[in-house]
Amino acid sequence: MAGKLGRDAAPVNRTMPAIAQPSGTETTMRRREALALLSTAAVPGAGPALAQPAWRPTRPVTLLVPFPPGGATDLCARALQPGLQAVLGQSVVIDNRPGATGVVGTRIVAGLPGDGHTLLVNASGTMTIQPVVMQHPGFDAERDFKPVILAMSAPNVIVVNPGVPARDVAELKAWMAGRSDTLSFSSSGIGSSEQLGFELFLLRTGLKATHVPFAGGAAAITAVIGNTVPLSMVNSGTAAPQITSGQLRIIAVAGPRRLSWAPDVATMAEQGLPDLHSLSWTGLFAPAATPDAVVEALHDAAAIVLRQPEVVERLERIRFVVEGGSRADLGRLVSGDLARWRGVVRDAGITVN
Incomplete structure (x- = not known):
């Protein structure tokens, strides 16, 4: 479904139950409790008899990667997989759904109701360039997803x-x-x-x-x-x-x-070119309907895993920088990239047919 760039040649439902969202005060208390407990769970040798955090998955968690196995986005998901399993207390499975430069798998997650059991592990190109150069990408990166965490980047x-x-x-x-x-x-x-x-x-x-x-x-x-x-x-x-x-x-x-x-x-x-940014990055996203308390718990779990030395070493081996940061950081990155690439397409006279 790739659109055609005028300057160049042509480019290239599952139902899940909703989780009731707690009040703001309750969410803050639960998040603090979850972070403390998740931090303890991430310590090597921590026993299984820990109290349950505010939210934990009740079945295996899927990391949907909209690309074939072996690429940078897939390698990122596989680096996170063991640590997330330990922290969340559930199996974490990788589901590769390639097609249309990541658009096929991205659409799948965009259409899910969102209960924390499926996360999208996606690349910057799919989230912030395909929506600009395609006529009908079939998803809105800002409307259809909630940012979880920025995993890694490479300029x-x-x-x-x-x-x-x-x-x-x-x-x-x-x-x-x-x-x-x-x-x-x-x-x-x-x-x-x-x-x-x-x-x-x-x-x-x-x-x-x-x-x-x-x-x-x-x-x-x-x-x-x-x-x-x-x-x-x-x-x-x-x-x-x-x-x-x-x-x-x-x-x-x-x-x-x-x-x-x-x-x-x-x-x-x-x-001398302060606004010239062009990054390749990988982030974790949840369907927009996922309750904030659940997204916060997933963010805290992923943040713990991204600090583990073996994960850092594995991602640095492929020349990426491990990032982390807040949910808001990733949200600002997505919005900024979308605005930047829309401007480039407009100002360079690149047309989508």
């Missing part, structure tokens, strides 16, 4: 072929100036965060380059290494091996902080 980065005589944004702008008729940039696909992130870079700098989409980040990276396309915006985790080996040169980080494994490379903000 996109601008990279160039080592033959390009530029090492920072200023030098890249100088090199690109006057080459608009011949310059092109690669991305992992039409409507990807990498494409829109580079389009945002062009808008903010007044430069021009032609988009060359590839089928995935690996192919986009290969094109830059082979100098078929001289520059690209790519996911930092995907490109890390080629960057560290010297096959690619990294120019700038399109995120809020520098990369731990490339600390000498400045962010876009540090190089």
Whole structure:
């Protein structure tokens, strides 16, 4: 059901009982109780005879991943799975429902009544780009879901072929100036965060380059290494091996902080482009009808798991940064990304047919 971007080629009920929502005072007390008990439950060796927190699942919990096994979003869900099982006291199962760049599985969860037993583990592209570039995505990221927690993120980065005589944004702008008729940039696909992130870079700098989409980040990276396309915006985790080996040169980080494994490379903000953010992230979401007290308990459980050293190590191994934070933090991230990408599509003259 992907729409067509005018600048490029075409892109690509179950019934559950509702849970009555307690009053605000009762919710606050229960959340504190749940956090304390969940924290105790997460301690290695804690016995099973703990008092029950304010809310616990009564049957297995499903983490629905709208992508095939093996990708970053799936790996995130599988990293969280053992810890969530221990903290929640129920089996946690992974349900992969791929299709239409994550849209198929996202629609499934959007249509659930919401009782805390199914969570969506979703990527930024599906939640904040597909609603912008598709005519009928079939879900509203802000209306149909409640944010639970931001699990991990990895910024996109601008990279160039080592033959390009530029090492920072200023030098890249100088090199690109006057080459608009011949310059092109690669991305992992039409409507990807990498494409829109580079389009945002062009808008903010007044430069021009032609988009060359590839089928995935690996192919986009290969094109830059082979100098078929001289520059690209790519996911930092995907490109890390080629960057560290010297096959690619990294120019700038399109995120809020520098990369731990490339600390000498400045962010876009540090190089004079403060609003140029392009992140790949994974978050947990509940259907909108899920009571707030249940969502709070799930947030507290996931926050505990994200602090476990083995989870941090597993996610950092794939070059993602473990995040956490509040439900409101994730909500603001979703709203901000949606507004940013709508603006890029509008200002770059990209049309959806």
